[in-house]
Amino acid sequence: MVNVLETIGLTKKYGNFKAVDSLSLQVESGQVYGFLGNNGAGKTTTIKMMLGLVEPNFGKILYFGKEFSSSKQNILKKIGAIVEIPGFYGNLDGYQNLKVFSRLRGIPKSNAIEESLKTVGLEISDKKKVSKYSLGMKQRLGIARALLSSPEILILDEPTNGLDPSGIKEMRELFRTLAREKNLTVFISSHILSEIELLADKVGILHNGVLVDEVDMNVLKSRQNKYIEIKVDCLEKSAKILETELKIFDYEVRQDKSIRIFDYKHDISEINRILVNENIKVYKLISDSKSLESYFMEAIKGDLNV
Amino acid sequence: MFDVILMEFKKLKRTTIVWLSVLGGVAAPLLNFMLYMYRKSNGYDAVFSDMVNQVNMFILLLLGLMLYSLVTAYTYSREYEEDTLKSVLTIPVGRTTLVISKLIVVIIWVFLLTLLSYVTTTILAIIGGFSGIDSASLFAAFKYFIKSFLYMLPLLTPVIFATLLFKKYIPAMVMSIVIATSNLMIMNSKYAEIFPWTIPLILTNPPDVREYPVYLSYVSLTATGIIFLILSVIYFRKRDL
Numbered sequence: 001m002v003n004v005l006e007t008i009g010l011t012k013k014y015g016n017f018k019a020v021d022s023l024s025l026q027v028e029s030g031q032v033y034g035f036l037g038n039n040g041a042g043k044t045t046t047i048k049m050m051l052g053l054v055e056p057n058f059g060k061i062l063y064f065g066k067e068f069s070s071s072k073q074n075i076l077k078k079i080g081a082i083v084e085i086p087g088f089y090g091n092l093d094g095y096q097n098l099k100v101f102s103r104l105r106g107i108p109k110s111n112a113i114e115e116s117l118k119t120v121g122l123e124i125s126d127k128k129k130v131s132k133y134s135l136g137m138k139q140r141l142g143i144a145r146a147l148l149s150s151p152e153i154l155i156l157d158e159p160t161n162g163l164d165p166s167g168i169k170e171m172r173e174l175f176r177t178l179a180r181e182k183n184l185t186v187f188i189s190s191h192i193l194s195e196i197e198l199l200a201d202k203v204g205i206l207h208n209g210v211l212v213d214e215v216d217m218n219v220l221k222s223r224q225n226k227y228i229e230i231k232v233d234c235l236e237k238s239a240k241i242l243e244t245e246l247k248i249f250d251y252e253v254r255q256d257k258s259i260r261i262f263d264y265k266h267d268i269s270e271i272n273r274i275l276v277n278e279n280i281k282v283y284k285l286i287s288d289s290k291s292l293e294s295y296f297m298e299a300i301k302g303d304l305n306v
Numbered sequence: 307m308f309d310v311i312l313m314e315f316k317k318l319k320r321t322t323i324v325w326l327s328v329l330g331g332v333a334a335p336l337l338n339f340m341l342y343m344y345r346k347s348n349g350y351d352a353v354f355s356d357m358v359n360q361v362n363m364f365i366l367l368l369l370g371l372m373l374y375s376l377v378t379a380y381t382y383s384r385e386y387e388e389d390t391l392k393s394v395l396t397i398p399v400g401r402t403t404l405v406i407s408k409l410i411v412v413i414i415w416v417f418l419l420t421l422l423s424y425v426t427t428t429i430l431a432i433i434g435g436f437s438g439i440d441s442a443s444l445f446a447a448f449k450y451f452i453k454s455f456l457y458m459l460p461l462l463t464p465v466i467f468a469t470l471l472f473k474k475y476i477p478a479m480v481m482s483i484v485i486a487t488s489n490l491m492i493m494n495s496k497y498a499e500i501f502p503w504t505i506p507l508i509l510t511n512p513p514d515v516r517e518y519p520v521y522l523s524y525v526s527l528t529a530t531g532i533i534f535l536i537l538s539v540i541y542f543r544k545r546d547l
Contacts, residue, residue, distance in 0.1 A: 051396045053547040076398035083396070087389025091320045100313045104397045129320075145393065 002029045003065070004153050004185040005050070010059035012045050012209075019045045021209040023059070027153075027187055027202075032179050034200030034217075035189040036296060042209040043189040044084060047157045050187075051081055063153070077105075080151035082159050086142025090131030094122055094141050097130055098148060105149050116144040121170060135162030143171065147178075153185040154178070160195060172199050197292040207300040220295060228261040228268055230275070231284035235259065238280055245274050258284070310399055310407035314381070323380050327415070330373035331422040334364040339430040346434070354436045358447040359511065361427050362454050365420075366507040367489045373419065374458060375482035378412045378465040379475035386473040392547055401543045405466070409535075412462055420455040424448060450510060457506035460531025467538045470545075499523050502530040 005027040012020040020042045027033040037043045048054035050061055052072050061068040063075045088097045098113045117124050120140040133141065139162050146154055154175070160168045176199060178184040190196050196203060203220070205213045232238045235253055242248040242261065250263040261271070268287055275282050318324055338360045342352040364370070385391035394404065424447065431439060468478040485503050496517035498504040505527045512520075 048392075048547065051392075052398075053392055053395060055544075055546060073398050073400065076396055079396065081393075081396050083392045085389065087391075087393060089317050089384075089388055089390060092317070096316070096319070100316055101393065101397060103309050103313050103316075104394065104399055106309065 003027065004029050004031075004063065005033075005187060006062040007046075007050070008060045008062070010046065010049060010061065011057050012042075012049060012054060013057050018209050020049070020056075023206075023209075023211050025204050025211060025214060027185060029185055030179055030183040031201045032175060032186045032188065032199055034196035034203040035187060035206065036191065036193065036196055036203055037189070037206035038191055038300070041191075041206045043191075043206055044157055045209075046206070047081075047083055047155055047187075047189060050155055051079070051083065052076065053083065077149070078152040079155055080146030080149065080153070081155040081157075082139075082142045082146050083157045085135070085161065086138055086145065088130040088133075088138065088141060090129060093127050093129055094133070094137075094144075095124060095126075097141065098145060101145050102148055107149050112148055112150075116147045119147060119174065120144045136164060136167055139163055140167070140171075143174075151184070153187065156186065156188045158190055159188065160190070160192070168195065175199060193291075193293045193296055203292070205296055205299045213295075213299040215295070220292065226287055228266075228271065228287050229258050229284065230261070230271065230282060231258045232275065233281040233283070237278070238275060241275060241278050241280070242271075245278075246271065307403055307407050307410075310403060311410050314408060314411040317384075323377070327373060327377055327419060328422065330369065330376070331419040332426045333373075334361045334369045335423055335426040335430055338364065338427075339434060342436070343434055352431075352434060352436045354431045354438045354443055355447070357431055357436060358427060358450055361423065362450060362510060363507060365423060366454055366458065366510070367493065367504070368486050370419075370423075370454075370458065371461070371486050371489070371503065372479070372482050374412075374416050374462060375465045375478055376475070377415050377419070378462050379469045379478035381408050381412050381415075382466055382469040383473065383475040383478075387475075395547070402539050405470075405539050405542055409462070409466065413459060416458065416462070417455060420451050424451040453510050454506060457509055457527065460527050461503060461506070463531050463534035463538060467534045467541070470538055470542050500526050502527050 003026045006025070008024050010020055010023040011018065023042075023046060025033075035043055035046070045054060049056045050068075052068065063078070066075065068075055088094075089100065092100070094117065095113060098116065102113055114124050120143050122137065122140050122144060130138070130141070139159060143156075143159060146156070156175075160171055163171060172195065175186050175188065179186050179201075188196070188199065197217075200217055202214065202216050204211055205215075230238070235257060238259060239251070239253060242251060242259070246266060248261055248263045248266065251259055251261045253259055268285060272282055272285050335357075338357055341360075342357055346352045385394060395401065428439075428444060428447065465478045465482065468481050469475060472478070488501075489504050492498050492501045492504050493507070499508050499513075499516060499518045500522055505523045508523060509520075509527075
């Protein structure tokens, strides 16, 4: 699979503060990549570097295998983007704003503006000045602007900010449709976990400027449904027994001295019986489920051990 | 670059600044017209060429300086104030192209305001029955206004730099008010010949005796324009958003 976007050791420092620290990630063609992180984690700085608005101190950004810094203008033509809250010329209406950006972008297609406004559910005939728009309408207009030139990759920084629940759902469906039907690659940052959970194919978790984890949503979902957690007195021996006696290989030994078993074919009492028969003290044995939220929380606490 | 310039004009649609600048453009002729009409009512002769000189002095030292600073600062600061710069640069429009295109728009705008001031001065002088109006004096006045316009151009670039530096138009406006006040103090000293902001008036109204060679005035004015333009481009290209 071709990497549409790749960063290698991307670093941005402001004085002694590292806003982004050695960030390396890959986004494949047609993939929806969810970029998760708390406020101030470095998501917007990363996106600004990806768009040439902020100069990295170290590291490289590659689009379609080409270095961004050496061919910035050509690469940007293939990108549609929203950075923070999209800004517009308040004295013009939505259509006129898009007309300005479409002309600057050199878009020859005459109905591109109408199409993108329709896609995001804004009225073409609305003559209201953008200064009178609600935040949600500005977000929709921002997405319409990002779609204007039929980009190959969309880079969206918190694009659902200010949208109401039905608007969020609509936009989520739109991004999924664009990725599936038009093979558009979407890189989307958010701090709303439920949003990313429903949208992304792959998730990167950024914390204090560091990419603490990257996980394929399919892998996460397969583990997400249920797992068995056991707490025992001897981790090494227990792990060996799981593999030899029960043929369980999909498990993780965690820093809190517990074992999580994702291979959920086994009866919980059977696991208990075999461990006890092998003279292992079992302090805890539960079945639980793991959501993206718990995964995220663990990742930023630094106790993830996958 | 043509599209960028064209879109800069489109962005001005329905903005108050356009009407404000028109008001500013007619302010100097109107104020002087009122002054000359008052004098005329007291028995003094109102001569067209005198009014032209007076209007130009107002424009070069005070009103024009502030008005052109406002137009320049607005053109550059609005991308920051409306938060559109990030979108424009990722369109992508090159940073140097953007600075130069906006400068061209400002130059055209200032030129139109100069023409407006000239036309207003002429019409008011005709209405007021000023003496000395003929085709030769009208042409001389036109040349005078155009010269003033050209000498003012290098002084736009320090405003651009101040606006890009502070990302707002207010610091640039404060700067232009301070400079306009300084102009009034410096104008009657020998330093008026080398202080960039008084040079346009010195060059359009040469003093009888010069303290410094005339080339120094040209060097000072041109160097100010070029240095601040280069600084603006370098700074804008390097600056993170």
